[in-house]
Amino acid sequence: MATLLEVRNLHTTFFTSAGTVHAVDGVSWDIQQGETVALVGESGCGKSVSALSVMRLVDEASGRIESGEILFKGRNLLALSEEEMRSVRGREIAMIFQEPMTSLNPVLTIGRQLTEGLEIHMKMKESDARARAIELLSMVGIPDPERRLGQFPHHFSGGMRQRMMIAMALACNPSLILADEPTTALDVTIQAQILELMRDLARRLGVAMLIITHNLGVVARYADRVNVMYAGRIIERASAAELYATPRHPYTLGLLRSVPRLDEPRRARLAPIEGQPPDVTRLPPGCAFAPRCAYRVERCTEMAPPLEAFSPAHLSACWEVARLAKEIPAEAAT
Amino acid sequence: MSEALLEVRNLVKHFPVATGFRGAPLSVKAVDGVSFTLKRGETLGLVGESGCGKTTTGRCVLLLERPTSGEVVFEGIELTKLPDSKLRGMRRRMQVIFQDPYSSLNPRMTVGQILSEPLKVHGLIKDKAGRAARVRELLSQVGLLPQHARRYPHQMSGGQRQRVGIARALAMEPSLIVCDEPVSALDVSIQAQIVNLLEDLQQRLGLTYLFIAHDLSVVRHISDRVVVMYLGKVAEVADRRSLYEEPLHPYTRALLSAVPIPDPKLEARRERTVLRGEVPSALKPPPGCVFHPRCPIAVERCSAEIPPLREIRPGHWAACHLA
Numbered sequence: 317m318a319t320l321l322e323v324r325n326l327h328t329t330f331f332t333s334a335g336t337v338h339a340v341d342g343v344s345w346d347i348q349q350g351e352t353v354a355l356v357g358e359s360g361c362g363k364s365v366s367a368l369s370v371m372r373l374v375d376e377a378s379g380r381i382e383s384g385e386i387l388f389k390g391r392n393l394l395a396l397s398e399e400e401m402r403s404v405r406g407r408e409i410a411m412i413f414q415e416p417m418t419s420l421n422p423v424l425t426i427g428r429q430l431t432e433g434l435e436i437h438m439k440m441k442e443s444d445a446r447a448r449a450i451e452l453l454s455m456v457g458i459p460d461p462e463r464r465l466g467q468f469p470h471h472f473s474g475g476m477r478q479r480m481m482i483a484m485a486l487a488c489n490p491s492l493i494l495a496d497e498p499t500t501a502l503d504v505t506i507q508a509q510i511l512e513l514m515r516d517l518a519r520r521l522g523v524a525m526l527i528i529t530h531n532l533g534v535v536a537r538y539a540d541r542v543n544v545m546y547a548g549r550i551i552e553r554a555s556a557a558e559l560y561a562t563p564r565h566p567y568t569l570g571l572l573r574s575v576p577r578l579d580e581p582r583r584a585r586l587a588p589i590e591g592q593p594p595d596v597t598r599l600p601p602g603c604a605f606a607p608r609c610a611y612r613v614e615r616c617t618e619m620a621p622p623l624e625a626f627s628p629a630h631l632s633a634c635w636e637v638a639r640l641a642k643e644i645p646a647e648a649a650t
Numbered sequence: 651m652s653e654a655l656l657e658v659r660n661l662v663k664h665f666p667v668a669t670g671f672r673g674a675p676l677s678v679k680a681v682d683g684v685s686f687t688l689k690r691g692e693t694l695g696l697v698g699e700s701g702c703g704k705t706t707t708g709r710c711v712l713l714l715e716r717p718t719s720g721e722v723v724f725e726g727i728e729l730t731k732l733p734d735s736k737l738r739g740m741r742r743r744m745q746v747i748f749q750d751p752y753s754s755l756n757p758r759m760t761v762g763q764i765l766s767e768p769l770k771v772h773g774l775i776k777d778k779a780g781r782a783a784r785v786r787e788l789l790s791q792v793g794l795l796p797q798h799a800r801r802y803p804h805q806m807s808g809g810q811r812q813r814v815g816i817a818r819a820l821a822m823e824p825s826l827i828v829c830d831e832p833v834s835a836l837d838v839s840i841q842a843q844i845v846n847l848l849e850d851l852q853q854r855l856g857l858t859y860l861f862i863a864h865d866l867s868v869v870r871h872i873s874d875r876v877v878v879m880y881l882g883k884v885a886e887v888a889d890r891r892s893l894y895e896e897p898l899h900p901y902t903r904a905l906l907s908a909v910p911i912p913d914p915k916l917e918a919r920r921e922r923t924v925l926r927g928e929v930p931s932a933l934k935p936p937p938g939c940v941f942h943p944r945c946p947i948a949v950e951r952c953s954a955e956i957p958p959l960r961e962i963r964p965g966h967w968a969a970c971h972l973a
Contacts (some may be wrong), residue, residue, distance in 0.1 A: 358837040359798040376889055503699035504864065505925045508908040530838060533910035534865050537917035556914045572912055576871040578894065579911050585849070586871065588842030592807045608839075 319387075320492060320524050321370070321409075322346040326360075326384035328369045335597035339365040339379070341548035344623075347492065352518060352525040352648040354556070357545035360596050363528045366545075367494040372401050372410055388492075407437040410485035414497035416477035420469040426453075427465030430484060437465040437488045452483040457513060475506040482514060486521065493518070496528045511538055532571055536560060544568050547594045547604035550623055562646050564632040566611045569640070603635070611636040654723075656688040656711065656826060656920070657860050661704050661720035667933065678932045680706040681717075682882035685959075690825070693852065693859040695873030695890075697866060701929055702879040704862045708828045711860065712744055713737055725825065742772055745819035749831035751811035755803040761814050762799030765789075768821055788817040791854075793847060809840035816847065820855070828860045833868060845872055864907050870894050878902050881940040882932055884959055888966040898968040901941050938969070947972055 328340040340362045347353045357365045368374050368440070369381050372393060386393040393404065411420040421429060430452060431445035440448065453461035456479040469477060478498065485493050498514065499507040515538050518525050527535055535542060535556065542559045544552040544567065552565040563569040570589040576582070591608035594600075600607060606616040615635050623633040626641065634640065653783045661684045664677040683704040688694045696704045709715045712721055713729050728738060729900055748754040755764055765788055766781040768774075777780045786796050792813040803811055812832065819827050829848065833841040845868060851857060863869050869876060876893045878886040878901065886899040897903045904923045925944050930936055936943050942952040951971055959969040 358839060467790070475928050481909070504866070504908045505699065505904060506928060507910075508922065508924050512922075531910070533912040536910060536912045560913050561915070571838055572930075574839055575912065576867045576956045577911060578867050578870065578906065578909050579916060582871060582890075584844035586845050588846060589839035590843070592809060593837055593839070 320339065320347050320349045320351075320389065322385075322387040323366070323370065324385040324387065326366070326369060326386065327382040328365050328374055329382050330365075330379035332378065332597070337596045338548050338599075339596070340369060342384075343545075343548070343550050345543050345550060345553070347524050347526060349491070350518075350522045351540050352515070352527060352538055352575060354539035354542045355526060355528045355545060356530070356532055356535065356542060358530055358593060359633050360547075360593065361545040362548040363545050364496050367496055367526060367528055370494060371405055371409065373405075391617070406433055406490075407488040408490055409492045410488070410490040412478075412481045412485050412493060412495040412498045414500050416474070416481045416501075417469060419481065420477060422469055424468075425465065426467050426469065426472070429480075430465075430487060433484065433487050433542070448487070449483075452487055455486070455517070456480070456483045457509075458483070467567075474502055475509065478502060478506075479513070482510075482517070484583050485518065486523070489521070492524045492526070494526045497530070499525065499534065500529070500531070500607060507534070514538075532560075533575065544571075547596060547599055547607075548637060549604070549620075549633065551605065551630065551633045553623070558630055560605065560642075562630075562644055564626050564630055564637050564641060565634050566609045566636070566640060567605045569644070570608075570610075571625050603633075611640060653690050654687045655690040655692075655725065657721070657723040658687070658707070658711060659685050659723070660720040661685065661707065661710055661722065662718045663703075663710055663715060664718045676933055678698070678933060679882050679935060681710065681937075683720075684879070684882075685720075685883055686884070686887060688826070688858055688860060690858055691852070691856055692874045693861055693872055695869035695876040696860060696862045696878060696879065697869050698879035698885075699864060699905075699929060701881070701932060703882040703932075703936060704879050705735070705830055708746070708860060708862050709829050710827055712741070712746055742822045743824050744826040744828065745822050745824040746828045746830060747815050747819050747832045749811075750835050751808065751815040752803060754815060755811060755818075757803055759802075760799065761789075761794075761801050761803070761806075764803075764814065765799070765817055765821055768818065772822065774822070781783050784821070788821055791820060791851065792817045793843075807840075808836050809843060812836060812844055813847070816844075816851070820851070824857070826858045828862065830859075830862045831864070834863065834865060841868070848872065866905060878905070881929060881935055882938055884967075884969060885941065886966075886968045887959070892963070892966045893902065896966075898962055898966065898971050898973040899941075900945050900947050900972075939969070956962070 323345050326340050326343050330337040330339055338611045357363045370386055374381055390501055430449035434440045434445040434448055450461045453464055458464055458479055499510050529535055539556045542556050543550045546567050552568050563572060573587045574589055589608055594604050602617040603620050606612050621633045623631050626632045626637050661681055663681040664679050666677045684707055698704045710717045717730050762785050765785045769781050775784055785799055789798055794813050796918055833844050863874055870890060873890050875889050880901050884902045904925045907923045923946060927944050938953040938955055939957050942948040957969045958973045959967050961967050962973050
């Protein structure tokens with residue numbers, strides 16, 4: 317597998333009335349060709365801003381990408397002109413948002429929204445674009461696609477709109493799709509439909525995916541690798557299998573332990589992570605998770621731990637990772 | 651413990667919708683014949699997907715909506731026909747906690763004012779010093795500090811705001827609290843804090859909860875019994891253990907199998923019933939069993955005959971011809 321996207325030491329900052337927010341604070345991650353990678357974290361951790369930075373869609377009025385590199389197929393996207401970037405967006409890298417209703421144009425027909433990109437990016441003739449649009453709608457499981465082309469987004473249900481977003485994302489055969497909370501606004505039975513659909517299509521078409529979510533459960537079934545973010549930094553990265561079985565950061569462990577699980581006996585009491593989420597305008601010195609951490613030692617409040625390899629493919633940013641690892645040993649090699 | 655605090659009988663709520671010129675009058679059948687009882691000190695979970703009528707059911711119980719028909723008996727009194735003047739006194743005993751604490755707290759009032767105003771309006775505590783003392787007590791009951799009384803809602807985190815929402819409900823010394831998606835807007839790491847708090851308060855104050863949520867894992871954790879709703883109707887009712895371990899309705903089974911489990915190894919082995927299609931419109935619910943168009947085991951009878959809610963095992967009810 318070759319590296320498709322590599323984000324190196326990215327810093328994206330916002331300037332708000334409450335102060336400067338280092339939304340993405342020196343973050344590095346990558347996606348291999350055809351791979352599905354997850355970016356998991358709670359509100360304000362910088363996961364969405366990471367994706368917007370890749371697309372160079374950070375709102376210029378309030379924020380900017382300060383430094384770093386975003387290498388896509390070897391080209392640094394941050395060095396491209398706006399015009400060059402426009403041919404990457406939607407064509408080579410597509411994006412799916414949480415709220416399909418706000419990202420679809422309410423006054424354009426479904427058909428026009430699909431064919432516009434095809435005509436602009438792929439230089440297709442109107443009739444060819446229409447044929448491709450019908451193909452795309454049936455690919456994402458929208459019945460009666462020819463009739464649907466003439467309808468408007470408000471004629472579609474939430475699940476159908478998200479299928480439509482997936483069709484739009486796939487329109488120009490991108491090699492990477494960034495999906496920002498693609499199923500959070502949907503009901504659980506529809507969530508399952510959409511995630512299965514995304515996985516099947518990604519596999520069939522060989523598209524790589526970045527799934528951004530706050531819910532560790534959602535990605536367990538679908539991600540090859542998982543990055544966990546907290547307060548603008550990646551604090552843990554591993555294969556999905558390893559991360560869930562043997563978490564190597566107290567925050568990941570806390571997240572996994574705080575949610576009730578249907579496959580386990582009901583516990584008398586839930587085990588929450590104590591304290592409040594960090595105030596991103598006023599982060600403490602040292603590790604941002606330290607004030608809530610059960611493993612905290614003095615050093616944690618003085619110096620932020622770097623993201624380091626605990627084992628070859630498992631990275632953690634925690635000074636006390638050895639102590640944590642002793643408590644949750646790796647399963648015997650099978 | 652076994653005394654019924656709340657009894658909902660054959661509750662119906664239809665919302666008329668505007669129709670075009672000479673169009674036949676249409677109505678959304680948001681709640682269509684729902685019955686359940688809630689014992690004192692119990693937590694009853696009400697689950698279902700958006701549009702199933704769970705929130706409308708909660709609002710009808712609180713008489714925030716007048717039901718189209720049916721009865722709501724609370725502490726022995728039938729509420730649906732009471733005039734507003736009489737309802738006000740009853741309402742004090744039944745409080746509500748909303749999903750989004752930010753939009754349910756007045757942004758121009760401090761937390762102290764938010765908590766003391768209802769004490770004054772309902773004439774519970776006449777003197778100012780007494781109210782201030784009660785506010786301090788309420789704050790400590792929900793795990794906040796006395797100095798939080800001077801803060802405005804926007805100066806607090808989502809979890810702290812939900813604690814204020816809970817304190818406001820407790821201020822009225824209710825016997826019943828309707829919790830409408832109380833944790834779904836909160837960060838995952840905070841949800842467990844609020845669930846634990848609700849459980850502690852229930853034990854300490856003997857509260858009864860109607861817990862409305864779409865998250866089946868949280869509902870299993872907190873509920874003694876669970877009602878599953880689909881398109882305005884009750885699909886299944888059972889105690890927690892029976893419902894999650896031996897679900898009888900195919901919709902309940904599909905819902906449970908759609909819940910993701912944070913364990914890739916288990917997920918890889920897990921069989922999934924992915925339901926076809928989507929929830930139909932409550933304007934024109936399907937004939938027969940409302941679930942039949944999506945049901946993986948539906949037979950001919952299901953599209954013709956409405957399945958009644960039957961007691962299939964003691965205390966375990968399901969509305970399915972094939973259960």
